[in-house]
Amino acid sequence: MTTVDRTMPEPVVAPSSAQQEPFLVVEDLTVQFPTHDGLVQAVTDLSYAVELGETLGIVGESGSGKSVSSMAVLGLHDAKRSRLEGSIRVAGQEIIGASKSTLRRLRGNDVAMIFQDPLTALHPFFTVGNQIVEAYRLHNQVSKKAAWNRAIEMLDLVGIPEPQRRVNDYLHQFSGGMRQRAMIAMALVNNPKLLIADEPTTALDVTVQAQILDLVQTMQKEFGSAVIIITHDLGVIAELADDVLVMYAGRAVEHGPTKEVLTHPEMPYTWGLLGSVADVVSDTSKPLIPIPGTPPSLLNPPSGCPFHPRCTYQDHVEGSRCVSELPLLRPGPRGESHLKRCHIKDPETLYQEELKEEIMG
Amino acid sequence: MIGYILRRLVSAVLVVIATSMIVFLLFTLGPSDPAQRLCSADRCTEERRALIHQSLGLDKPVVEQYLTWAKGVFVGRDVSYGPGFSVDCPAPCLGISYINKEPVFPTLMERFPATISIALGGFMYLIVGVIIGVLAARRRGTSTDRGLVASTLIISAIPYYLVALLAYLYLVLKWGIFSETSYVPLTEDPIGWAGALALPWLVLTVYFCVTYARFSRGSMIESLSEDYVRTARAMGVSESKVVAKHALRAAVVPVITIFGIDFATLLAGTVFTEAIFGINGIGRTALASITQGDLPIISATVLIGSVFIVIANLLVDIIYSFLDPRVRLS
Known part of the structure; x- marks a missing residue:
């Protein structure tokens, strides 16, 4: 391998503002698509930040808003067919409502995207x-x-x-x-400062997956860039991401440092994701625990907590708050950096005492 | 790549040979007796008709007749229709006309430039159609787009000859916007040539561009939603270049395929256009031959037409392999 040419022109955005806040800041992002059937609420009130040199993993089922939110970072949504609210700042430059030429200078230059399935994504x-x-x-x-x-x-x-x-x-x-x-x-x-990898390994067989993930990691070290990796594979997250954001029905439901979230998950949906991972090394007899039901319609999201129709832990919450009241994304019992969107009072005890055995095997 | 073209070439030749056999068979098995046609009506005795029949070789098996005809295509032959009546028909000999007793091929070649000139209008409707289609695809769902789709439906519901006739009636005879000029060869008078063809081209373009507009609109909408178009946008390619380069490149492939066949049909004779605008091309000649029962001209026109369509298919296949690199492997 050769070394990378470092004599690149300076990025168009001013580096000064980048010192005050993380390279990418997404604040209260809402993306909606008006259709004949009604308003598709693809992403609602999503906030996250990524620093240079860091990797954020976004995980969730298909249709949870992972790709939609990251395409918004590149301003790729057609203004005529979508409604965007909130703020996305790349090195201080606001993306929502930015002019076409600003977006064009940014795209592929400061922010680049690796798409899923390169057979259709390349010409x-x-x-x-x-x-x-x-x-x-x-x-x-x-x-x-x-x-x-x-x-x-x-x-x-x-x-x-x-x-x-x-x-x-x-x-x-x-x-x-x-x-x-x-x-x-x-x-x-x-030499993008922010690289968004949208399910970069989904179409590949596992041995190639590992090579590609390795490559992304090497490239990140070489370039010192911020990386967002979108996946539904928790193994990829554990391998690559510093922080993890779990999305469900267009909302963040759990957000924190990867190790923290994977070892002390505080939200039933994350438990479900962890229970669905096959363990091929230590215990192959461990049964997979699927999440019952299907992802909700984004045309008519469920009332209260969007996960409640599939949640089997509602008896741990008094009354019917899960059905009637949307839980806020708040720090759980383990500190400020670990946010969760759930009404359960003490998810940590519940997980460690009752579920960990069953989920982790 | 060369192997691909060679394979196509071989199959094209086979198709032409098969077509010539079918055309010949239709000609021989047809209800019209060539000997009767060649025998002057007022002085035709049964004896004389039989003589002509024999000298044309019509008493021989069809296969032998075909081989004689096929040989004539390559080396020419003398067509004799009775003792003392013989016409030298040089290669490629496609028979002689019953009416003026002249070889068919040179007659058709004389008419050919006029038909090619009209067919050039095909490129106009292709270009205009694709441009309109691309613009409509960009404005999908707007009133401009809906207007286009509606007008294509209306225009394709009206027969072409009616449009051509009305255009001639109003634009030439009534309002005099276009003058009543006759076709002159390009080599003699380029301005007169273009002037005479302006109205046929206009009518062809207006009538056929809508089909192409709708076709390229659909093709373009499809390619604009492709992942690689999104990738181009994500790399910072400007919207106009995304449309003109990345999306159009993929969208024109099926359009070109249709156009190849369409253009060949135009070359084979634009019967209505030639008849209505009084241009003496292949189509008008074929039309006149039908009313006069001049079978050799009709079958020669059919044969030449089929050769054009085969050549057009071949060209489309070759162009296709340049447009779509994936085809080259197969």
């Missing part, structure tokens, strides 16, 4: 090199030749063999793992 009719060159030249005034050299360098960096030759290949000539590597090469070509 089938242009060569891989062509697409990386285009991404590079959008933000750097360099000659075509220099850009091609840069593309070859990037492919080499992400571990594609014979990059000089493969740079002229089309996507269908790449294997699944190489496609994802190419996608990462394209995302990293402009």
